[in-house]
Amino acid sequence: MEDTHSVKGLAHHFDDMEQQREAGTLGMWAFLITEIMFFGGLFMAYILYRSKYPEAFSSASGHLNWRLGAANTVVLIVSSLTMALAVYYSQTGNKRLLITMLVLTMILGATFLVVKGFEYHTKWVDHLIPGFGFEWHLAGDPQKVQMFYFIYFAMTGIHALHMVVGLGIMAVILRMAMKDRFTQTYHSPVEISGLYWHFVDIVWIFLFPLLYLLGAHEGH
Amino acid sequence: MSEHIVSKKIYFLIFSALMVLTVLTVFVATLDLGRFNAIVALSIAVLKAMLVVLYFMHVRYSSKLTWAFVGAGFFWLAILFALTLSDYFSRPWLGQ
Structure with a gap:
């Protein structure tokens, strides 16, 4: 590194570590705001179609496996805890536990994707992929139910894509941690990647009740 | 700080x-x-x-600036929802 400062990890255009961290945090939040608006548009579509077709949405939602959805919710919340702990151990300079927490976070993220994959496969077997021979024989207008599944796949699919990106980011952070790039004063990359990871968790916190629990009280 | x-x-x-x-x-x-x-x-x-x-x-x-960023994000999300819904839910009032 060609920076002229003596502090490891401090870029030359910042006065000190505090200013650098503040700038990084704000930059990440600016990006997350664009993500809020991006998912916001999808949630808007969900709200409108749900208010238009309440019965079909309830019936379609009742067919989703809420147990798998709940299991994935738990997986993501635990991964958010391990991510938060990774930030904690980067702040306290514990390299071994930082690496452990990053690996655990990645394992949990991968677990989420595997469960999601099984769910998608079941939908494929049950002919519930919109536009690909969609069939619906239960309560509700098939066209309207198809709209629910379209929104379901769009939202969970884009969320899953964010998980894949998150795993990529965590792989980079893990590599940096193993190469001793972080110190007790310089660890913003861990913290900022954590913000992204937690954001993806928040999106799922909303997706789970909205998609899976909508028709739960009507019994499946 | x-x-x-x-x-x-x-x-x-x-x-x-x-x-x-x-x-x-x-x-x-x-x-x-x-x-x-x-x-x-x-x-x-x-x-x-x-x-x-x-x-x-x-x-x-x-910092306060971070609060402002986060608050602005959710405020704009609220605008997205409020204005869109006020449009859709008021359409029947036209009686078409």
Whole structure:
């Protein structure tokens, strides 16, 4: 590194570590705001179609496996805890536990994707992929139910894509941690990647009740 | 202002709260509360999201400028929802 400062990890255009961290945090939040608006548009579509077709949405939602959805919710919340702990151990300079927490976070993220994959496969077997021979024989207008599944796949699919990106980011952070790039004063990359990871968790916190629990009280 | 290190105790506390709220939201969904099902589910989700934003994402311990950024994001989301819904829900008033 060609920076002229003596502090490891401090870029030359910042006065000190505090200013650098503040700038990084704000930059990440600016990006997350664009993500809020991006998912916001999808949630808007969900709200409108749900208010238009309440019965079909309830019936379609009742067919989703809420147990798998709940299991994935738990997986993501635990991964958010391990991510938060990774930030904690980067702040306290514990390299071994930082690496452990990053690996655990990645394992949990991968677990989420595997469960999601099984769910998608079941939908494929049950002919519930919109536009690909969609069939619906239960309560509700098939066209309207198809709209629910379209929104379901769009939202969970884009969320899953964010998980894949998150795993990529965590792989980079893990590599940096193993190469001793972080110190007790310089660890913003861990913290900022954590913000992204937690954001993806928040999106799922909303997706789970909205998609899976909508028709739960009507019994499946 | 030096960096605030959130203690492990707080992280585990928030984690427990998130788990309890998850169980609660699943339980409430099995009851038939009519339109209140959606209201309760969304309230719990908003509460969980707030816990994650404030503690896991450290916003509670962040600068005023960070607060302004985060607040602006959710404010604009509220504008998106409010203006779109006011359009769709007021269309029947035209009596077409």
